[in-house]
Amino acid sequence: MKLFKNTDIENFSAEDVWRLYRNYVNNSQVDLISKFGFGEDIAIKAEKNFIFTKSGKKIYDFTGGIGVLNHGHNNEKILKIRKWYQENKFMEIHKNFFSPYVAALSSNIANLLPGDLNISYFSNSGSDANEGAIKLAYKYHEGKRDYILSSNISFHGKKLVASNITNSRETKYFKFQELVKSENFEFNDFESLSKKISQIKKNGKCNIYAIILEPFSASSLLSLSEEFLRKTRKLCDDLDIVLIFDEVYSGWAKTGNLFYFMNYDGLIPDIVTSGKSLGGGKASISAYTCRNKFFKKAYDNLRDATLHSTTFNGLGEETATAIEAVNIIIDDNYVEKSKRIHKFLNKGLIELQNRFPNIIKEVRGAGALNGVIINTDFSDRYLQPIISLLPSKFAKDEYAIKKIIVSSYISALYDDYNILTFYGSNKDLPLKISCPINIEDESLRYFLISFEKLLQKGTFDTLKIL
Ligand SMILES: Cc1ncc(COP(=O)(O)O)c(C=O)c1O
Numbered sequence: 341m342k343l344f345k346n347t348d349i350e351n352f353s354a355e356d357v358w359r360l361y362r363n364y365v366n367n368s369q370v371d372l373i374s375k376f377g378f379g380e381d382i383a384i385k386a387e388k389n390f391i392f393t394k395s396g397k398k399i400y401d402f403t404g405g406i407g408v409l410n411h412g413h414n415n416e417k418i419l420k421i422r423k424w425y426q427e428n429k430f431m432e433i434h435k436n437f438f439s440p441y442v443a444a445l446s447s448n449i450a451n452l453l454p455g456d457l458n459i460s461y462f463s464n465s466g467s468d469a470n471e472g473a474i475k476l477a478y479k480y481h482e483g484k485r486d487y488i489l490s491s492n493i494s495f496h497g498k499k500l501v502a503s504n505i506t507n508s509r510e511t512k513y514f515k516f517q518e519l520v521k522s523e524n525f526e527f528n529d530f531e532s533l534s535k536k537i538s539q540i541k542k543n544g545k546c547n548i549y550a551i552i553l554e555p556f557s558a559s560s561l562l563s564l565s566e567e568f569l570r571k572t573r574k575l576c577d578d579l580d581i582v583l584i585f586d587e588v589y590s591g592w593a594k595t596g597n598l599f600y601f602m603n604y605d606g607l608i609p610d611i612v613t614s615g616k617s618l619g620g621g622k623a624s625i626s627a628y629t630c631r632n633k634f635f636k637k638a639y640d641n642l643r644d645a646t647l648h649s650t651t652f653n654g655l656g657e658e659t660a661t662a663i664e665a666v667n668i669i670i671d672d673n674y675v676e677k678s679k680r681i682h683k684f685l686n687k688g689l690i691e692l693q694n695r696f697p698n699i700i701k702e703v704r705g706a707g708a709l710n711g712v713i714i715n716t717d718f719s720d721r722y723l724q725p726i727i728s729l730l731p732s733k734f735a736k737d738e739y740a741i742k743k744i745i746v747s748s749y750i751s752a753l754y755d756d757y758n759i760l761t762f763y764g765s766n767k768d769l770p771l772k773i774s775c776p777i778n779i780e781d782e783s784l785r786y787f788l789i790s791f792e793k794l795l796q797k798g799t800f801d802t803l804k805i806l
Contacts (some may be wrong), residue, residue: 354382354394376747377754386413389779391760400759400783404708404774407558407589410617411668412776418620421664425657432656441659448666449629452598455608459635460627462654462662466588467497469613469626470552474501474520475648476611476630477550477582479638485549486521487540493527493767495559496552496586505552508559508766527557527767528564530571537579550582556600558589559766561704561711566604573607582634585609588626589709592617592666593674593777596682596707610634620665623658674777678707681784685710685773688788696795698722704770708777711770714749714799716742726803742769748803749794757790 361370373379382394389412391399401413411418431437446460463469474488490496490505497506505522523540526532533551540547551572556563576583590600591614597603599612611634615626639647668674686703689712693700702713716738717723727741746763749771753759764770773787794802 350384352382354380357382376751378760388412388414389776389783397758399754400757400786402759402761402773402775402787404594404776405616405621406762407594407616407709407774408619409621410592410594410674410708410777411620411665412778413621415620415622415668415778417668418622418661418664422622422657422661425660430656430660433652433654439654439656439659441656441663442654445659445663445666448663449627452666452670453612453629454602454606456632457608457612457629458632460629461648462659463626463628463650464624464652464658465497465499466586466613466615466626467499467502468650469588469615469628470496470505470584470586471499471501472648473584473611473613473628473630474505474550474552476628476634476638477584479644479647480582480634481549481580485547486542487548488520488522488550488552489533489536489548490522490524490552491527491554491557492524493557493560493562494524494552494554494586495557495589495766496554497588527562528568530568533572534575537575537581546579546581548579548581550584551576552584552586554586554590556587556590556595556706556709557766558709559764560768561706561709561764561770561772562767563600563706566607569601569604569607573609576610582610584611584613586613588613588615590706591615593669593678594707594709596675596679598669598675600706617669618662618665619658620661620668623661623665625655625658625662669777672778677777681708681775681777681779682706682710684781684784685788688784689773692788692792692795695792699795699799702768705773708779709772709774711764711772711774713768713770714742714746716745723799726800729803739769745799745803746771748799752794752797752802753790756794759787759790 358370358374383391384394385392389401391401393399442462449460450458461472463472488505490507492507494507496502500516501519503516504518504520507524523536525536537546537548553564555569573583585601587599594617601607601609611628611630613628618627619625639645682705686705689703689710693703699715700712701715704711746769750761750763753761762772764772
């Protein structure tokens with residue numbers, strides 16, 4: 341029997357890791373990722389916005405850790421707080437003693453959020469937070485209403501319930517069992533939303549207990565309009581529908597405000613969910629934060645006080661890490677920094693779009709989460725020669741071609757410029773360019789210069805790299 345020790349791991353080659361993945365983790369994942377330069381290498385260390393690989397490369401990480409890395413890799417202040425926690429042997433978990441960390445983090449969040457968004461529950465993933473919010477909304481209506489509505493462009497997670505209300509190409513391809521009754525409406529279309537609500541009735545009364553929205557959709561880089569959000573807020577007030585904003589990705593200064601919904605004065609959801617960078621890049625912690633009235637009615641009695649909890653919710657060190665992460669966001673003015681990144685990148689990307697209109701169809705984004713839509717239009721004369729080179733089974737699938745072309749840009753940025761990017765799983769598959777909020781200008785400039793060089797080569801040459 342061979343049991344690895346942690347010290348064995350530094351001697352693993354990429355092939356060793358592939359082999360173990362093939363046998364013990366996920367065989368096809370190796371086929372998917374090992375074709376990219378980053379799949380052939382191993383990341384051994386990461387700091388700020390850089391990843392250092394076994395083959396000696398220094399990579400500019402422009403994924404933002406898929407939302408997790410507002411503070412960058414291994415932020416010094418975050419590491420220090422975790423060390424402090426460990427060296428003092430503070431208690432990690434207990435259900436009998438109150439957690440002073442949970443108390444403090446919840447109080448901080450209540451102080452930072454507008455209105456009476458005061459009550460927080462901490463869990464581990466974004467899906468956990470959303471599912472907690474959905475349960476609370478259902479319980480608020482004492483199980484008397486049956487449906488939750490979500491947008492036809494949405495991503496709320498991959499756990500069973502979260503995937504029921506998610507509408508992205510990736511997750512809708514296979515329909516898992518419906519655990520919640522859900523319907524969807526057209527993105528940013530108030531008429532479509534109100535029509536759905538009036539169609540779903542029970543004994544002539546409203547049968548919707550909640551609406552879940554992403555004010556800024558990270559998977560498509562599209563935002564809901566202020567008009568849509570305000571009208572939806574009013575409708576939810578009129579019909580007593582619980583309005584949930586999913587800011588798991590967009591929250592904690594990622595998209596240019598502390599939360600995206602805070603761009604609009606007086607617009608307050610009944611529950612907001614967050615996660616990802618709440619853990620400062622080190623802790624897996626998420627939260628739902630709820631207005632007083634809703635929590636009170638749903639759970640505030642002796643019988644129901646612990647109706648929703650998990651073993652690991654509110655772990656000590658995770659929660660202490662989140663307290664530090666939130667303080668850094670405020671003390672180091674991440675909101676202003678995030679806005680500045682957007683100004684810088686958006687200006688540069690629009691200039692590139694003006695120079696390469698055949699390749700960049702659209703520039704999208706907010707704060708430190710930006711991106712471009714790469715032109716993959718079949719009818720485009722410029723792309724015709726490439727499409728004709730692809731195997732016919734791909735050439736028929738619009739999304740397969742989009743994936744191939746966007747992936748070729750990701751691959752070329754990595755191989756030729758040491759830049760790691762990724763694409764969004766939703767409408768138009770945006771090539772996402774995201775970064776830690778404390779990134780230095782030099783890295784942003786490096787990205788724009790490198791991307792310009794790649795665009796000069798054009799899609800035809802870039803595709804050949806794959
Ligand atoms: C908006 C949004 N909600 C929920 C989730 C799910 O979070 P997790 O993957 O931590 O379950 C994500 C993940 O990317 C997300 O972007």
